[in-house]
Amino acid sequence: MATDITTDRLRELAETRSANGKVLSVFINLDPREFATPPARATEISSVLDEASRTIRDLAGLTHEERKELQQDVERVRAGLTNGVDTEGARGLAVFASQPAGLYEVLKLPRPVDHKVVIADHPSVEPLARIGTGELWWLVLVDRKHARLLTGTVDGIVEAWRHEDDVTAKIDSAKTDQDGRSQSRYERGVEHEVDKHLKGIAAELGRRLHGVRIAGILVGGRRDVVSQFEERMPSDLKKCLKGRFDAEVWNSSADEVLKAAMPVLDELSARRDEELLEKVGSGLGTSRAVAGLTDVLTAVHERRVDTLIVQEGFTAKGTRCPQCGWMGQSAGGQCPADGTMTEVVDNIVEAAVGRAFGQDARVRYLAADEGHLERHGSIAALLRF
Numbered sequence: 418m419a420t421d422i423t424t425d426r427l428r429e430l431a432e433t434r435s436a437n438g439k440v441l442s443v444f445i446n447l448d449p450r451e452f453a454t455p456p457a458r459a460t461e462i463s464s465v466l467d468e469a470s471r472t473i474r475d476l477a478g479l480t481h482e483e484r485k486e487l488q489q490d491v492e493r494v495r496a497g498l499t500n501g502v503d504t505e506g507a508r509g510l511a512v513f514a515s516q517p518a519g520l521y522e523v524l525k526l527p528r529p530v531d532h533k534v535v536i537a538d539h540p541s542v543e544p545l546a547r548i549g550t551g552e553l554w555w556l557v558l559v560d561r562k563h564a565r566l567l568t569g570t571v572d573g574i575v576e577a578w579r580h581e582d583d584v585t586a587k588i589d590s591a592k593t594d595q596d597g598r599s600q601s602r603y604e605r606g607v608e609h610e611v612d613k614h615l616k617g618i619a620a621e622l623g624r625r626l627h628g629v630r631i632a633g634i635l636v637g638g639r640r641d642v643v644s645q646f647e648e649r650m651p652s653d654l655k656k657c658l659k660g661r662f663d664a665e666v667w668n669s670s671a672d673e674v675l676k677a678a679m680p681v682l683d684e685l686s687a688r689r690d691e692e693l694l695e696k697v698g699s700g701l702g703t704s705r706a707v708a709g710l711t712d713v714l715t716a717v718h719e720r721r722v723d724t725l726i727v728q729e730g731f732t733a734k735g736t737r738c739p740q741c742g743w744m745g746q747s748a749g750g751q752c753p754a755d756g757t758m759t760e761v762v763d764n765i766v767e768a769a770v771g772r773a774f775g776q777d778a779r780v781r782y783l784a785a786d787e788g789h790l791e792r793h794g795s796i797a798a799l800l801r802f
Contacts, residue, residue, distance in 0.1 A: 425630065430513065430522075430540040431774035438517030439483050441490045441534075442541035443469055445510040448529035458504055466495050469534045476536060487536060490514035493521065513540045527572030543767035546780050552632035555657070556678050557622065558666040559638045559646045561611045564618040565666065566625070567674055571682055574675050578625070581667075582614040615646045623651045633659030633685070635678050638666050659685055693726055693781060694789055697797045705800055708793035710735075710765070714744040716798050717769050717776075718754075724799040725773040727766060729785040731795040735765025744768060766796065 433440070445465045452458045473479070473487045494512050504510065509526035520540070535541035556574060558565040566578040634657045636643050643661055650658065664677040700706025707716050710733055716722050736759040737744045738752035744765055745753075752759050762768055773780055783789050790797060 426524075427542050427545055427780075428774045428777060431542050431771045433513075433515075433518055433520055434539050435515045435518035435520075438486050438515060439479070439536050439538065440513060440515040440518060440520060440540050441469065441473075441487055441494070441536060443494065443510075443512040443514075443535075444530045444533040444541075444544050445512070446529050446532055447504060447507050447509050449508065459499070462498050462504075462510070463495070465532050465534070466491055466498075468532070469494075472534045472536065479536075486516050490516060490521075494523075497521070497523065511545055527570075539771065541767065541771070542774055543764075543770040546770050546774070546782060553630065554632050554678075554682065555622075555634045556662075556674055557618075557634060557636045557646075558664060558669075558674065559615070559618060559636065560642050560666045561614065563667045564614075564621075566622065567671055568631075569671075569675075571675075571679070571686075574671050576671055578621070580618065580621070582610075582617070612645075612649075615642075615649045618646065619649045619651060619654060623654045626654060626657070631657060633657050635660050635662055635681055637662045637664035637674065637677065690781070690783055690789070693724065693799070696799055697726065697793060700799065704802060706797065707800065708797040710794060710796055711746055713796050713798050714746070714765065714769055716800060717772050718743050720776050721800045721802055722773050722776065722778045722798045723801045724779045724781060725770065726781050726783065726790065726797045726799075727770065728790040728795040729782050731785075731790075732764045732766050735762050735768070736760065737762050737765070737768060742772070744772075769796075 443465060445462055446452075447458050447461065452461050469491050470488065473484055473491065479487070491514075494514050498504070498510070498512070504525065507525035508528050509530035511524040511526060511530070513520055513522045513524075515521075524545070526545075530544055533541070533544060552570060553568060554570065554574070556567040558567070562582055564578075564580045564582075565576060567574045568577045569575055634654070636646065636658070638646075640661070647655070647658065660681045662678045662681050664674050669677075697706045697708060701708055707713055713722075713725070714735070717725070733746065735744055735746050736749055738754065738757050738759050740757040741752060741755050743752045743754045743759075744762070745759070746765070747759070749759055749761065751757065770780055
């Protein structure tokens with residue numbers, strides 16, 4: 418299944434604000450090991466939405482109008498999930514709704530997610546970041562006659578384009594006298610058409626890349642053809658090239674292609690995490706990195722974060738200024754920036770993740786069992802300045 422979660426979509430959600438009301442965020446676990454049948458999934462969805470209604474009823478600090486709008490949002494979600502949304506293949510759902518913000522969106526998740534109901538001035542994106550920010554990859558398959566482009570994340574890909582070029586048929590149609598043509602000349606003609614085929618693929622991919630942000634490109638196919646193709650890539654395409662993998666080019670399914678590419682993707686991910694931690698270690702004490710929750714929150718508030726790195730499972734209480742957005746670990750009191758009384762936040766890490774996405778920063782979660790970030794207070798950031 419192709420994931421609906423991409424870094425760009427998380428960023429758009431993180432930037433959504435409701436000035437005159439609240440945003441309802443609902444996360445529903447549909448793990449097929451627990452909810453395998455449609456009735457079981459329907460029952461679970463109804464149960465979580467009932468919990469959302471109770472949360473709205475019991476939550477202190479809401480105005481009468483906010484409570485009314487949120488309950489209407491719950492009923493809109495209930496109607497949509499009951500009648501309109503196909504949950505087949507989804508291992509979880511994330512739903513965001515707010516009438517004042519003009520927001521209603523249902524995302525099918527590629528992994529199970531804990532049940533959660535959040536009511537705030539903005540969508541809650543941190544649970545999505547925890548299951549993967551969905552950096553967009555291009556998997557290109559190529560041989561002497563065919564080409565395919567599959568796009569998506571490590572959780573799922575879809576085919577975006579396929580092309581077939583019967584190079585021998587082109588040669589045959591162009592011949593006037595096959596018997597009078599030498600075999601070697603015929604073969605040279607075929608190679609010329611193959612070259613045109615590969616150049617055409619590279620040009621089409623270069624055109625499709627314009628304005629698209631991707632994590633990288635992996636190319637699959639026979640090694641000699643892949644090498645030929647890579648030589649014909651334009652420079653902007655070639656700089657995105659991250660590796661190769663073996664796969665059947667024309668008839669393999671998207672799942673089979675992703676499975677074939679996963680060892681390379683896993684290796685690239687592990688290497689990237691090591692490089693991130695090395696950069697954090699060498700950048701501490703300079704303007705290039707900070708570690709520990711207090712310093713990271715300061716950097717987020719000052720909009721200096723390039724990459725936020727969080728250890729999976731790390732949470733912490735904190736405070737936030739409702740006026741300027743300052744965040745800290747203090748027990749309360751006045752905002753040091755503008756003197757406004759701060760409000761308590763149960764999970765300030767979640768707030769920081771949302772703010773980071775909204776500032777066009779990248780967010781990377783590292784597995785808790787690896788313990789890479791413990792020496793840095795379980796959270797760190799690479800800085801823009």
